Amino acid sequence: MTGGRSYSTVRVILPAHLRTLARAGGEVSLEVEGPVTQRSVLDALEARFPMLRGTIRDQITFERRAFVRFFACEEDLSHQSPDAPLPDAVASGAEPFLVVGAIAGGS
Amino acid sequence: MSSVRVLVGTRKGAFILTSDGKREQWDVSGPHFAGWEIYHLKGSPADPNRLYASQSSGWFGQVIQRSNDAGKTWDPVGNKFAYDGVPGTHQWYDGTPHPWEFKRVWHLEPSLTDPDTVYAGVEDAAIFLSKDAGLTWQELAALREHGTGPRWQPGAGGMCLHTIILDPSDPQRMYIAISAAGAFRTDDAGKTWRPINRGLHSITIPEPTAEIGHCVHHVAMHPSRPSVLFMQKHWDVMRSDDAGDSWREVSGNLPTDFGFVIDVHAHEPETIYVVPIKSDSEHFPPDGMLRVYRSRSGGNEWEALTKGLPQRDCYVNVLRDAMAVDSLESCGVYFGTTGGQVYASADAGDNWTPIVRDLPAVLSVEVQTLA
Secondary structure, X not given: OEOOEOEEEEEEEOOHHXXXXXXXXXXXXXXXXXXXXXXXXXXXHHHHOHHHOOOOEOOOOOOEOXXXXXXXXXXXXXXOOOOOEOOXXXXXXXXXXXXXXXXXXXX | OXXXXXEEEEXXXXXXXXXXXXXXXXXXXXXXXXXXXEEEEEEOOOOOOOEEEEEEEOOOEEEEEEEOOOXXXXXXXXXXXXXXXXXXXXXXXXXXXXXXXXXEEEXXXXXXXXOOOEEEEEXXXXXXXXXXXXXXXXXXXXXXXXXXXXXXXXXXXXXXXXXXXXXXXOOOOEEEEEEOOEEEEEOOOOOOOEEOOOOOOOOOOOOOOOOOOOOEEEEEEOOXXXXXXXXXXXXXXXXXXXXXXXXXXXXXXXXXXXXXXXXXXXXXXOOEEEEEOEOOOOOEOHHHOOOEEEEOOOOOOOEEEOOOOOOOOOOOOOOXXXXXXXXXXXXXXXXXXXXXXXXXXXXXXXXXXXXXXXXXXXXXXXXXXXX
């Protein structure tokens, strides 16, 4: 708790191309304010790495890009609401939130 | 001593090829942005160390990269290409209305005078302008909002704005081309646009001489004669002597008048180059012979340039932004192929040698001539 606000430390693993773009290491630790959701995690990720804006979700509609997937705790969370709470294990930092390039999508 | 820097965009990264003025020995740097499609990269005429690159992927969308040190290091800059207002619809392949959707940047055209000003031609067709070195982008919406916009239709490669030509004699004048809407001109720095397609004849549209709907593949201009334009249309090589107000065909004796690239000699405004390609669907050189054709008369009379180019079993394509010239005393001509070769001629096309043979498919070639 900081000034009455709650923060969680969330671990995010990016696909290789986005790690290169962000000049980030294999795993990123983010301080996420309030409920831990796809939206709050991506907000925190893009705030720290502005060059990732538009690469995971659209910058205008905020919809997930078609060939990006979100995995955690061995589940595909891609089709869940961006405002749905992520698993407790992600919120607690026990498990990472994975941003994955789909097996399709390239050429 | 003079030198040249060749900027090559490919399906899987960017490469920078450098040589001294002899253009015999080449250093190859890259891949930059490995694994990403680099549709185009280009240097600023006002500051040759300033480069811009369009980086995109099916997974992660559009990124714009900027270099301030001639491509040694790069920084991602702004990539938010938001259409102005409600973008409306254009025609889809089946003729139904389809909403305008941003897909990628096909072409970056830095200002002739300001390294921080750069234009971007995008798919779905629109033109954007950045005045802060690529950090933010604003659409010049009057083009897309031209009354004909709802009737524009994509070519096979998508509805892309692929050509941007800045008039060195008039900062208010600019030419653009869209597949498959045609060519347009502004005389007031993008506030208003007019189609400049009179004289084009396209059998692929119901009204072959329509105001719009022509599949223009590329347009070239010599800076000393900015009202003379040369066009490689889907079929037909065309010429305009009145800033696009009217066009006439100059295909002449070409073995096929289909192709993608067209360019002009750096010192001879009537010497032009094309690479004829067989179509409708083959998209490789006729008879397996890779030939550049040169006209020294501004079209109609063409000669095949073959020395050093494969003359058998060659089935590559040369895409629309993949030819460029340098401005050394003996004009250099360069082009890249979908087979990954970048060919160079240091004598205006008489003799060719490959700088590299095995890059990923080449999407674009630009050249900087350095003092």
